[in-house]
Amino acid sequence: MSLNELEERISEISGVNVDACYQCGKCSAGCLFTAHMDLLPHQVLMYIQRGDESVLDNETPWICASCFTCSVRCPRGVDVAAVMESLRELRIRERGYETIDLRKIENLKDLPQIALTAAAQKLTW
Amino acid sequence: MVIVIRVIYYPGCSLRNSYPEFEKSALEVCKKLDIELEEIPEWNCCGVNFSLSDNIMRHLGAVRTLIDAQEELSSTAGNEITTLCSMCYNVLKRTNIALKTEQDTRENVNDYIDDAPNYKGNLEVSHFLQLLRDKIGFDTIFDKITNPLSDLKIAPYYGCALLRPEDVAVDKRESPTIIEEFIRAIGATSVDYPYKMECCGNYHAAFRKEIVEIRSKAIVESAVSAGADLIISPCPLCTYNLGLGVENLGKDVPVLFFTQVLAMALEVDSYLSPEREELVLKNLQGS
Numbered sequence: 129m130s131l132n133e134l135e136e137r138i139s140e141i142s143g144v145n146v147d148a149c150y151q152c153g154k155c156s157a158g159c160l161f162t163a164h165m166d167l168l169p170h171q172v173l174m175y176i177q178r179g180d181e182s183v184l185d186n187e188t189p190w191i192c193a194s195c196f197t198c199s200v201r202c203p204r205g206v207d208v209a210a211v212m213e214s215l216r217e218l219r220i221r222e223r224g225y226e227t228i229d230l231r232k233i234e235n236l237k238d239l240p241q242i243a244l245t246a247a248a249q250k251l252t253w
Numbered sequence: 254m255v256i257v258i259r260v261i262y263y264p265g266c267s268l269r270n271s272y273p274e275f276e277k278s279a280l281e282v283c284k285k286l287d288i289e290l291e292e293i294p295e296w297n298c299c300g301v302n303f304s305l306s307d308n309i310m311r312h313l314g315a316v317r318t319l320i321d322a323q324e325e326l327s328s329t330a331g332n333e334i335t336t337l338c339s340m341c342y343n344v345l346k347r348t349n350i351a352l353k354t355e356q357d358t359r360e361n362v363n364d365y366i367d368d369a370p371n372y373k374g375n376l377e378v379s380h381f382l383q384l385l386r387d388k389i390g391f392d393t394i395f396d397k398i399t400n401p402l403s404d405l406k407i408a409p410y411y412g413c414a415l416l417r418p419e420d421v422a423v424d425k426r427e428s429p430t431i432i433e434e435f436i437r438a439i440g441a442t443s444v445d446y447p448y449k450m451e452c453c454g455n456y457h458a459a460f461r462k463e464i465v466e467i468r469s470k471a472i473v474e475s476a477v478s479a480g481a482d483l484i485i486s487p488c489p490l491c492t493y494n495l496g497l498g499v500e501n502l503g504k505d506v507p508v509l510f511f512t513q514v515l516a517m518a519l520e521v522d523s524y525l526s527p528e529r530e531e532l533v534l535k536n537l538q539g540s
Contacts, residue, residue, distance in 0.1 A: 142307070161468075164464055191461075193454055193464075194413075194455060195452030196417035197413075199417070199418055200418055213304070213305035214305070217306045217308070228459075232460060233459050235462055239458065239493075240267055240270070240271035240272070240489060240490070240493050241267060241271055242338075242493070243459050243494075245298060245300070245301045246301040246340075246455060247457075247458075249300050249311065249456070251460070
């Protein structure tokens with residue numbers, strides 16, 4: 129079976145074949161951040177398998193903290209964290225160059241540089 | 254005869270800007286353990302998070318650091334570059350693996366960076382904990398400590414960057430023991446608790462602080478209910494995030510860097526802040 133267009137784009141960015149996912153839900157079971165997500169990780173993969181681009185408007189990719197718990201446990205070797213990153217990248221690349229708004233950070237005074245750099249790396253280009 | 258171990262060393266930004274006690278205590282420890290950390294003369298920010306996309310440009314900082322380390326190494330023995338910060342370790346290690354295993358990536362980057370020598374891909378990246386385990390040995394450390402912290406119950410916190418993904422793991426990724434072994438080497442008791450490998454919330458500290466607070470609170474609470482006097486961490490970002498958890502929990506649980514407790518056991522300056530020192534001492538006397 130050939131990949132759909134969304135799967136192709138994700139595969140180009142991350143090298144991950146989303147079609148390999150067989151929806152066991154292990155990624156969602158181990159994810160620490162599901163309480164803040166509007167779609168569970170395995171559901172995100174299902175949307176991509178269906179070629180449903182509405183998944184790009186979901187919060188879930190922006191909640192993923194890249195802890196790789198899902199990626200290392202996936203029985204099909206799907207790097208779920210990399211899929212989340214490629215969904216973010218698709219949006220970030222559409223927007224082009226962007227800066228982060230320091231005024232929106234309430235704890236800016238005591239925030240170490242490492243947190244700011246981490247956020248800039250994840251949320252902008 | 255004293256054998257001095259010389260290793261190329263990458264400090265990273267957080268050790269200079271936000272958490273100098275991490276590096277300073279490590280340098281004190283090194284004097285006692287006959288380790289010579291040779292700082293790379295020029296280095297860049299690693300980028301903190303390794304990009305999972307095809308965009309190698311995000312890693313140019315890390316690549317340049319590896320090139321600088323490579324040039325420094327040509328004048329010394331060995332091929333190892335070590336870091337204290339586990340985020341730096343993760344990014345340098347993954348960048349190094351990408352450059353070693355993907356010929357295209359290496360060639361592209363080498364062509365692009367035309368004001369520096371080509372990266373040859375023959376470095377090994379290690380974390381300081383690995384250096385202590387593999388080059389010094391925890392048994393040797395146990396023999397060298399003069400102030401065993403036998404009254405302290407310490408919770409090891411691994412976080413993500415030392416263990417995931419698999420190819421950068423410094424130990425078994427689902428059942429690591431390296432920090433527990435380290436804790437035993439300084440004469441303290443290691444506290445077992447279920448959340449030691451769970452993510453603290455990473456970059457959300459900036460824009461979604463509430464996520465970090467919830468995660469870190471759960472981690473700290475778990476360590477405290479297991480009986481921990483303090484938590485040790487190998488990562489400046491985790492340390493900050495766990496601090497938010499401590500604040501939220503309303504308990505006085507110091508979160509120290511692992512090098513600081515090692516410094517206490519070796520009776521060199523551990524660079525504790527006065528508030529932290531007070532707490533640690535209180536815990537030492539109280540238990």
